[in-house]
Amino acid sequence: DVPAGSSHFSTPPSHIFGGLVWILVASSLVPWPLVQGWVMFVSVFCFVATTTLIILYLIGAHSGETSWVTLDAAYHCTAALFYLSASVLEALATITMQDGFTYRHYHENIAAVVFSYVATLLYVVHAVFSLIRWKSS
Secondary structure, X not given: OOOOOOXXXXXXXXXXXXXXXXXXXXXXXXXXHHHHHHHHHHHHHHHHHXXXXXXXXXXXXXXXXXXXXXXXXXXXXXXXXXXXXXXXXXXXXXXXXXXXXXXXXXHHHXXXXXXXXXXXXHHHHHHHHHHHHHHHO
């Protein structure tokens, strides 16, 4: 069994940075619609899933069961992989931006890339700790 208070589903910073990625990508112009669509899907999916898991944890739906530790590890590993792919694609799209884009659009995309990599890092860190906790349970 998992001791009370030893398992939590999300780090608030990953949730915050994920929301920032969502906002920045929605307001920016990405030259490739498929890239923008994937980055939007990842940021919205992770934002909604993380919010749902936080709410479920806060209302005590986990009941100290080890299956929640497995869910936590699986979700954060998936979110980390999704965000890594989205970060790489957003960076590639930003690097290849051609004429016709203003500096404002370019800077928005740079900010989206930075926040996306920060969210990736936070999800990876949480995934590592979740896997350690899963292995010991």
